[in-house]
Amino acid sequence: MNHFRNHHLGCSSQEMPPLPLLLDCNDFNLNNYGEIEIEQHEQKEQGEQQEQRILSWQYENHDSLDDIKKFYLKMLLKVREGHVLPGNVMKTMALSITCLLEIFSYHLLSKLHMNIDNAISNNFNNDVEKTLFEISKSEDSFISSCQIYFTFVKPKEIILPTGNKAYYIPLCDLLMNLFEKKDFYDSIKQEKELISQFHEQDIIYHYRNAEIGRQHHILNNKKNSLLLQLYSDDLGVVNPLMGKNAVHKLTTFYFSLDDLPSRHSSSLRVVYLLLLYYKKDFEDQNNRRILFEQLGQDLRTHELGGFTRTFTTGYFCRYCFTHHHDMKHIYKESQTLIRTAESHDIQLKHVENVPSDKSMYGINEASALSFISSFHPITSLPPDLMHDAMEGKTMEKYCLFLNLPFMLFNIVDKIPYWFLYELLREIWDMLYCDFPRKSWLSTLQELIEEFIQLFQTIFPDQFTPKFHYLLHAARNTAKYGPLKRQMNLRYEAKHHLLKQIANRCNNFINLPYTISKRIQLRQCYELIDENVFKLNNVSGKIHTRRKITVNQLIQKALLDDNQFIYGDIVEFVKWVLIDNVKYKVGDFFVAYLLGGEEIPLFVKIKFIIHIVKQWRFIVQCYDTITFRQNLWCYEINPSNNNCILSKNEFLTHKAEDCYHINNSYFIRAPYRLTVIE
Structure with missing residues (x-):
């Protein structure tokens, strides 16, 4: 108060009226807030002016070609990598685009009645042409641009002692790019x-719920750990110009994340290349040491586990101590001596001291991956259900196995020993199940032992080691979880892409580099968008239809849907892709499981409706009449009941095959279904 008074005593009465000696607190606060508001307003104006200056500076200094560069790179990736085209297509595209731009500019200026030789237009076209050819002039410039604008992970070159090169994809960089995608x-x-x-729980949902997963110290102690599944295999690429040396044998290493939902497991997008080199380089011990030090992860089973690599003599099984001569006389797993981590370590130590005793245990050497603390060849090498059950072209044999009853529909009851097929189908349905139950395993083991004994009795000359591996399937399910998740079909499907790249590029000088580079460019293309699983909510053409034009049963189903109120106009599509699952009109899915026997009820998609950015499925319900054991399928009949379901109400994420034979409908479920509580 003294300050105010002294201040105003020095002012003339004309300049400002004298303030009262005792100021009212309310007046003071109001005036004070007013000053603050004025200051804030002034600061806001200054901030807006500064922001405008920054935007103006950015606009003036913005590279107008930057967006064109990025768009052109994205287009090159989509066309070149999406369709696996040779690298020289880039120059053709650059030339075509610049010609198109010149023609477009010419006609645009003509329409605007402007000078065709406009200097600004010509200079801009020249800059665009220079930019496009700068990107497309070489593979190195293209890759450099991809590294600047997108998430390209360059393969790391590993120089081997023999002089050849291997190429490794940095795992951490790859995972970082993936986890930057929110989905x-x-x-x-x-x-x-x-x-x-x-x-x-009774259901073995995942490897983490199985015996080994529950006992794994890293998975138990580190909740944020990731479970990687690695796969190794050889593939041959043919060079048609090399005569006898036409086949290039390569060894590939892939990995996938086992913690992804199973609905994504069928997509090649979630199978990633990790290491690639010539197969002959693996034969050198120094090469192997360098490769494993770089990789530091799990590879092939028998070879990298240190077990014997032959299946026709000696102790061929990596699950138990069974000699090839005794294989045909063993019908029960209880007759075998199961390998354990402790027994393996003791026997390995003996083999290292006395190398001539390798054949006694079926162990050749220590695993090349033994330096990894969490790796052990007894527990870290899960079985491959397809290779353990089938030989050769597994996918073709699997399709034949499932469809054989319908191919022999008219004579199936006359085939001797058909009961063996029925028994094997019952076994397969439990082994191939998405979510097996612990309570099934004892029954599964009994069925397997019965099948092996019958098959050996009826077809003794056809009994191979793969039948013996089947003897351990129930135990392996308990140890590793659903064996379906351990299969290699998706990895082998990735081979097709690698072969396609090699043949299209037609460059066999340094094949591992060519393939690994193009695989990474393709992954760069797949990660362009905001989401990894970008094929989501993609549908066919949307058609509109008046609700009154559909039949009364469909109208009633729309009326009974409690989730939405449908207007007079309804949007329909013929197919839609949601969460990597494709739904089409006419497809059959399992919608319910009835009773303790878990009898499936099937539905057929009649309409796919798009409403409020969501998808609804009008389905026709089918009655399950009976299970036809000789065909190993269900006989069903259409009903007059229609209902509306969401995608989450389907119990399977793949459409089932339905056959219309002799005025009857037959549908097979490829594995045993169970309710997930």
């Missing part, structure tokens, strides 16, 4: 939360 992170987070709900 990828969310999918893994949700799946791990779901997995945790099945601990100590």
Whole structure:
């Protein structure tokens, strides 16, 4: 108060009226706030002016060609890598685009009645042409641009002692790019939360819920750990110009994340290349040491586990101590001596001291991966269900196995020993199940032992080691979880892409580099968009239809849908892709499981409706009449009941095959279904 008074005593009465000696607090506060508001307003104006100056500076200094560069790179990736075209297509595209731009500019200026020789237009066209050819002039310039604008992970070159080169994809860089995508992170987070709900439950939902997963110290102690599944295999690429040396044998290493939901497991997008080199380089011990030090992960089973690599003599099984001569006389797993980590370590030590005793145990050497603390060849090499059950072209044999009853429909009851097929189908349905139950395993083991004994008795000359591996399938399910998730079909499907790249590029000088580079460019193309699983909510053409034009049963189903109120106009599509599952009009899915026997009820998609950015499915319900054991399928009949379902109400994520034979409908479920509580 003294300050105010002294201040105003020095002012003339004309300049400002004298303030009262005792100021009213309310007046003071109001005036004070007013000053603050004025200051804030002035600061806001200054901030807006500064922001405008920054935007103006950015606009003036913005490279107008930057967006064109990025768009052109994206287009090159989509065309070149999406369709696996040779690299020289880039120059053709650059030339075609510049010609198109010149023609477009010419006609645009003509329409605007402007000078065709406009200097600004000519200079801009020249800059665009220079930019496009700068990107397309060489593979190195294209890759450099991809590194600047997109998430390209360059393969790392490994120079081997023999002089050849291997190429390794940096795992951490690759995972970082994946986890930057929100949908990828969310999918893994949700799946791990779901997995945790099945601990100590009857359903073996995942490897983490199985015996080895529950005992693994890293998985138990580090909740944020990721479970990687690695796969190694050889593939041959043919050079048609090399005569006898036409086949290039390569060894590939892939990995996938086992913590992703199973609905994504069929997509090649979630199979990633990790290492690639010539197969002959693996034969050198120094090369192997360098490769494993770089990789530091799990590779092939018998070879990298240190077990014997022959299946026709000696102790061929990596699950038990069974000699090839005794294989045909063993019908029960209880007749075998199961390998354990402790027994393996003792026998390995003996083999290292006395190398001539290798054949006694079926162990050749220590695993090349033994330096990894969490790796052991007895527990870290899960079985491959397809290779353990089938030989040769597994996918073709699998399709034949499932469809054989319909191919022999008219004579199936006359085939002797058909009961063996029925028994094997019952075994397969449990082994191939998405979510097996612990309570099934004792029954599964009994069925397997019965089948092996019958097959050996009826077809003794056809009994191979693969039948013996089947003897351990129930135990392996308990140890590793659903064996379906351990299969190699998706990895082998990735081979086709690698072969396609090699043949299209027609460059066999350094084939591992050519293939690994193009695979990474393709992955760069797949990660362009905001989401990894970008093929989501993609549908066919949307058609509109008046609700009154559909039949009364469909109208009633729309009326009974409690989720939405449908207007007079309804949007329909013929197909839609949601969460990597394709739904088409006419497809059959399992919608319900009835009773303790879990009898499936099937539905047929009649209409796919798009409403409020969501998808609804009008389905026709089918009655399950009976299970035809000789055909190993269900006989069903259409009903007059229609209902509306969401995608989450389907129990399977793949359409089932339905056959219309002799005025009857038959549908097979490729594996045993169970309700997930």
